[in-house]
Amino acid sequence: xxxxxxxxxxxxxxxxxxxxxxxxxxxxxxxxxxxxxxxxxxxxxxxxxxxxxxxxxxxxxxxxxxxxxxxxxxxxxxxxxxxxxxxxxxxxxxxxxxxxxxxxxxxxxxx
Amino acid sequence: xxxxxxxxxxxxxxxxxxxxxxxxxxxxxxxxxxxxxxxxxxxxxxxxxxxxxxxxxxxxxxxxxxxxxxxxxxxxxxxxxxxxxxxxxxxxxxxxxxxxxxxxxxxxxxxxxxxxxx
Numbered sequence: 001x002x003x004x005x006x007x008x009x010x011x012x013x014x015x016x017x018x019x020x021x022x023x024x025x026x027x028x029x030x031x032x033x034x035x036x037x038x039x040x041x042x043x044x045x046x047x048x049x050x051x052x053x054x055x056x057x058x059x060x061x062x063x064x065x066x067x068x069x070x071x072x073x074x075x076x077x078x079x080x081x082x083x084x085x086x087x088x089x090x091x092x093x094x095x096x097x098x099x100x101x102x103x104x105x106x107x108x109x110x111x
Numbered sequence: 112x113x114x115x116x117x118x119x120x121x122x123x124x125x126x127x128x129x130x131x132x133x134x135x136x137x138x139x140x141x142x143x144x145x146x147x148x149x150x151x152x153x154x155x156x157x158x159x160x161x162x163x164x165x166x167x168x169x170x171x172x173x174x175x176x177x178x179x180x181x182x183x184x185x186x187x188x189x190x191x192x193x194x195x196x197x198x199x200x201x202x203x204x205x206x207x208x209x210x211x212x213x214x215x216x217x218x219x220x221x222x223x224x225x226x227x228x229x
Contacts, residue, residue, distance in 0.1 A: 031216070099218060100156065101153035101155075
């Protein structure tokens with residue numbers, strides 16, 4: 001069964017604006033990861049947040065994790081046209097071996 | 112540039128053909144994965160190898176046959192596929208040994224092999 005659900009499914013913003021994507025999951029997890037995928041390409045790992053962490057930063061990225069609500073958010077600040085891509089959250093359920101991907105958010109940044 | 116190399120980038124095959132997808136990594140990772148991705152959908156896990164042994168088979172039809180000849184290589188053998196098997200096939204690797212309760216860490220993906228079954 002699909003572990004992560006993402007919201008919104010698609011997001012269109014102007015360059016320079018911030019983009020926020022949300023992810024919800026169903027079971028307890030070891031960690032949650034965010035990946036980016038340009039059209040037709042492989043996925044690129046962006047950031048990993050462990051279940052005992054609440055917030056993590058990497059450059060223009062900020063990720064939060066609320067394990068009580070089983071949700072995470074990815075904030076991209078000062079977006080650029082090059083940020084146009086699909087973004088997936090991925091969870092590693094506790095007691096499991098698998099990384100399962102959410103449905104993804106398609107982000108379009110207009111120059 | 113990705114450190115996981117997949118070949119071929121594109122493959123067109125008939126339903127009676129036998130072909131193989133190949134994946135190679137030289138990062139010393141001991142876990143390797145095959146994912147299948149349909150258009151506008153997330154990647155779906157197919158197989159996981161840990162230390163060259165098949166650890167997970169997500170109930171994938173037998174017309175897909177994985178093989179891990181050594182710690183750097185991962186193959187996916189294809190036979191008697193159906194048109195609905197057309198998709199992007201992604202290979203990935205990770206550093207962590209799979210162990211109960213640990214989940215997986217960062218996955219490194221190749222660029223994928225775009226498969227079309229006629």
